[in-house]
Amino acid sequence: MLVRLLVLSVAMLPLIASAEIYKWKDKDGVTRYSDVPPPSNIKQESIRGKKVPKPTGQAPLTPVEGDISSALNRAKTPETKTPEKSKEAKENGLNQEDAAKKRAQDAEAKKAADQQKQAELKLKQENCAAARKNLITYTTGGRVSRINENGEREYLGDDDLNNGKNDAQRDVDAYCD
Known part of the structure; x- marks a missing residue:
């Protein structure tokens, strides 16, 4: 063993x-x-x-x-x-530490810009989903209601449904690709 x-x-x-x-x-x-x-x-x-x-x-x-x-x-x-100084440092007349700091700042700025773009893209996708949901609600037919200022339910008429459908279609065109 x-x-x-x-x-x-x-x-x-x-x-x-x-x-x-x-x-x-x-x-x-x-x-x-x-x-x-x-x-x-x-x-x-x-x-x-x-x-x-x-x-x-x-x-x-x-x-x-x-x-x-x-x-x-x-x-x-x-x-x-x-x-020796790096190529970037030679071009800008900076020493290596200053060039490294500049690169770090540039990287942080790019990261912040990328995060902002991601946030905008996410918001646009959420708006697109909401607009499509509203469009489906207005186009499927049936009784559509909303709550007024007094907390009472009121049903939408044909004019309100058409206006809501047009607004939802405009939002879909604006937020969805």
């Missing part, structure tokens, strides 16, 4: 050892690799399933931009030169 348990645990070891590996760039532009995901505000890339060569300690023969082995070697060696 103990031997079976030992064999089973040895067989399960590779499954436990295969962890997800994340790749991202930190605020200094250095590429980082970890089995722990970075903070949620940082763009990350999962490299699970990609073959990552083991570093040999030597520089690659032909470094190619985007090559994982050269990225690993760059990540291991500390940068001695000062960080």
Whole structure:
């Protein structure tokens, strides 16, 4: 029994050892690799399933931009030169921190605009549904009533039904695509 348990645990070891590996760039532009995901505000890339060569300690023969082995070697060696400004920062004459703040503000403004558009779309859909419901009420026939200011029920006449039908059709045309 103990031997079976030992064999089973040895067989399960590779499954436990295969962890997800994340790749991202930190605020200094250095590429980082970890089995722990970075903070949620940082763009990350999962490299699970990609073959990552083991570093040999030597520089690659032909470094190619985007090559994982050269990225690993760059990540291991500390940068001695000062960080360069990003393209956007160069164009605007801002340093990286100011450019990052500007991008964050732009992203927040875009998010707020998107939320406002979503709210307007939702309101338009609700208005469309109400207008269609009113149109169905006025076109199906039968006795339609409403409550007046005194709290009494009054039934609509033919003129009121036609006016209500025309108003409902106008609302459907305005709110529904």
